[in-house]
Amino acid sequence: MTRILFLPLSLAIGVMLLGFQSQQASPSLPRYGLHTLVADERTLPLVRATGVDTVVQLFAWWEIESTRGQFIWQPADEAVAGAEYYGLNLVIRLDKHPAWANARPLEAGRPPVDLVQYDRWVRTVVGRYKGRVAAYIIWNEPNLADEWSGLPPDPAAYVELLQVGYRAVKETDPDALVVSAGLAPTNTRNETALDDRLFLEAMYAHGAADYFDVLGVHAYGFGYPPDDPRGAHDGLNLARIQDLREIMLRFGDGQKPAWITEMGWTVRGNEHSAWQEVTPREQADYLVGALERIRREWPWVGLVTVWNLGGESSPDWGGYSLLAEDGTPRPAYRALQGYMAAQGRSVGQPVPAGASPTLSPERYQVLAEDAIIHLGDNPLPAPWVPLHRARNPSPVWRGIVYLHDPGEGSWQLTLRIMQSNFGSNRVWVNGRPLPEAIPLEDFSKSWVSHTWSVPADWLRPGPNEIRVTITHAPPLIQAPGFGYDKIQIKDVVLWR
Known part of the structure; x- marks a missing residue:
């Protein structure tokens, strides 16, 4: 790989x-x-x-x-x-x-x-x-x-x-x-x-x-x-x-x-x-x-x-x-x-010599397909995994991807998602929210893929942060164990 x-x-x-x-x-x-x-x-x-x-x-x-x-x-x-x-x-x-x-x-x-x-x-x-x-x-x-x-x-x-x-x-x-x-x-x-x-x-x-x-x-x-x-x-x-x-x-x-x-x-x-x-x-x-x-x-x-x-x-x-x-x-x-x-060893900030895991020269795995992240505040049975980092609530996930030169134009960011209920759950790249929110679920409890366009000038050489955040449930439907939305993500890929 x-x-x-x-x-x-x-x-x-x-x-x-x-x-x-x-x-x-x-x-x-x-x-x-x-x-x-x-x-x-x-x-x-x-x-x-x-x-x-x-x-x-x-x-x-x-x-x-x-x-x-x-x-x-x-x-x-x-x-x-x-x-x-x-x-x-x-x-x-x-x-x-x-x-x-x-x-x-x-x-x-x-x-x-x-x-x-x-x-x-x-x-x-x-x-x-x-x-x-x-x-x-x-x-x-x-x-x-x-x-x-x-x-x-x-x-x-x-x-x-x-x-x-x-x-x-x-x-x-x-x-x-x-x-x-x-x-x-x-x-x-x-x-x-x-x-x-x-x-x-x-x-x-x-x-x-x-x-x-x-x-x-x-x-x-x-x-x-x-x-x-x-x-x-x-x-x-x-x-x-x-x-x-x-x-x-x-x-x-x-x-x-x-x-x-x-x-x-x-x-x-x-x-x-x-x-x-x-x-x-x-x-x-x-x-x-x-x-x-x-x-x-x-x-x-x-x-x-x-x-x-x-x-x-x-x-x-x-x-x-x-x-x-x-x-x-x-x-x-x-x-x-x-x-x-x-001793003649190079010191100071290095010239990067490698890259993060790639599926092709322009395809970077940010989160593996078998690394499932569960955000929310409600432990749930399968197919849900335990809450991210064993924290309750767990409203944020962040991942790191290493790039050499983002170049010009646009990149694509693909996530596989299970059950996003609210239209304010978002994906962020280096602290900037992508304009389109995470799409709402289809109530099938299945994994769906969604892709966002990421401008190259949002990215930088070296480590880049991809972040997913979920929001509080609306006040009318908040209840014990349901203060936040719930969502699972996996198989996050940055590519072009």
């Missing part, structure tokens, strides 16, 4: 693997990335403006399929489209399962998730984005009970889950890479956490090498500078990743690269981690020092991902962010830009 326009994905992954393999001879080839908390039209240009070429993003299962069989695809679809538009390689993490997918019984000695359901989930995601995602990370920090549904960390059980994830990815999109879960750096050895080095050794002992292409690594500085020697401070420093590499070599897996999928320092430690807190200036200096040390000393690292971009309210992770909660760049953001510029 679409393709990555930064590089064709098969070529992009080939280049990545060749780059990793040739790094032994050339230490200047790591890729650089940013981990986003939300990948959208606000954050992705900020990622690209640093000069990095990769974005890592969690696709939380419990957000996409909170109710079994009912998917909310729009945020994920827009993340993939935005990464393509800005020429960013996309790495997706697949975990955070909903309660209905828990293993039953939930008990020690087995993965916390129903593996049949996890297999289906991974295949569904990978199939949807086949050829558009560079790599998938299978789970996150399974050496912590907090990330393992409260169960004691269990390397053998994680390998069982990793095997399922690996096969699901490779059988669905053979060109996509599989990355093992980054492990939390810790010296703890009890039911709440297991030393990441012991966990990795046990993973290899249980056959994990056959089920990942790249070793995922979490590399944190713990308040210490990036040149802190290996083994100093009980090994809680950046150089700890050398211990993981040594384990890879000991188990004969040295041909594979390691990807740092999280790395950073916090400027805001909590009560238990106040000792890790650094100043904003130190955060910036340590980040640049870490990038340089990795490039110079550890050629087996193929990707360095900074945790995290930030720019939103995140009390748990905001101290690591390169942007303050109001979106203001911290010194570390500027330092990353400066380092990328010194």
